[in-house]
Amino acid sequence: MTPAIVPPAPRDPVHDLIRDLLAEPEAGWSLGTFGAAAAFRRGPDEPVRPLAGGRLGLRTARGGIALGTRPDLVAVAYETAVPGGWSHAVALCLPEAALPRPRRGAVTALGPDHEALDPGARADTLFDLGLGLGPVAILARAGDAEGLARLQARAGAPLPDPEGFVAAADRPDLVFAGPLGRVEVLRRGAVPDGAPGPRAHMVPRILRLGRRHVATAPIPPGLVPCAHVEPPHPQRDGSGLPGPFRPGPHAAFQALLARWGDPALVALKRHRLGLGPNPGLAPDRRTRAVARVVAAQIAAGAYPDPQGSPREVTDS
Structure with missing residues (x-):
């Protein structure tokens, strides 16, 4: 009996786009919404590990990123003018109707973080900080007894100073999670001198504007950016420092713009x-x-x- 011929699975071009840009040490990533996001960057020589189980992403001692694709995911490449030059990015967007709705208004224990990027952290308790955002949930992970006690003491009530909590150096690990994946910003881990690294911010006055993205981003109506990647820039290095014009990164982004713009x-x-x-x-x-x-x-x-x-x- 002749065995059936199974056609190869169709390639997902957005998956390939994400995979290729994850391999770029100078690429910067962010996940969240306008006014609250976590950014992931790594130093050019910083040790990096792929994620276990074939997940699309990577991690360092200071944080990490995991992303997934889905049929309704749309990539939008664009350039914007800024003082003294320009910026460029690829927004990973979902239809407005596909976004999760805010579910909690108080700090809530969710149980073990089974999706933690580091398998050693998957028994740690994850807390939803109850900030009521749609495209992203801001979570905190208690990695030790002290952090667990601090978060348990806040459970059941709104977080009194969300902006200060996110910015504090002694806070627990942060996890910004959305429908496309997560970015983790770890409190632990050595920070190489002068190197870029994971960061998180939350600015309530910007969130109150109710915008889904910056006004200069040409996002098609009905789509909402849930994550962004900034590929290597022709005039800046991975730390954002200016330098001489580099034709290679410029040509690479123009190819992305032609395909995804x-x-x-x-x-x-x-x-x-x-x-x-x-x-x-x-x-x-x-x-x-x-x-x-x-x-x-x-x-x-x-x-x-x-x-x-x-x-x-x-x-x-």
Whole structure:
């Protein structure tokens, strides 16, 4: 009997995108919402481990990240103008209707953290800090008796100073968890001098605005960013320090922009660089941002003309 031929499983391009960018030491990651997020970065020579069980992510002595993909996940690459240059990112978005709803308004013990990135931490008790956010839950993990006692003492009541708790150096480990995965920011672990590392922030005055993302990010209507990655930048290193323009990271992100960016805005950028027809977009915040980004990149030397002098781009 001839065995049945099983077709190979279809490749998930977003999975491949995440996997490839996790391998970039200079890439920065964040998970959360506008006003409350955890960021994961690592030093260029910092020891890093893959996650057990084939999970998509990695960890260091100071924190880690785990991400997953799903059929309704949409990647959106974009560039934004900033004072003195530009930034770029890929937002990992879900439909608004797919986001979890806030469930708790008080500190609540959830039991052992079975999803902890370090298998040795999976018996530690996880607490929901009860901050009532949709796209992300802010959790704390008690890794010792003292931390457990402090969190148990707060159970059943709202956290009195969430911003101060998240920022405190002596707080328990933090876990920002959402529908795409988690970022862990550990209290323990040595911090290499001058190296980037995991960080967390929560700013209530920004959360009260009710925005899902910064206004300059061209996220399509109906989608909500749940995580972001900032690939290596042509003019900054992994610590955010400025440096000379690097063609390699610029070309790499332009390929991501062509694949995952808004096709109309990509076409407008090509037109402004003299590489394609005018897509005929009405002037608005997005088109003006494209003009400013193109001008900044020309000034940086990203697009010299054949004679070696930068092209001129107007903001019309």
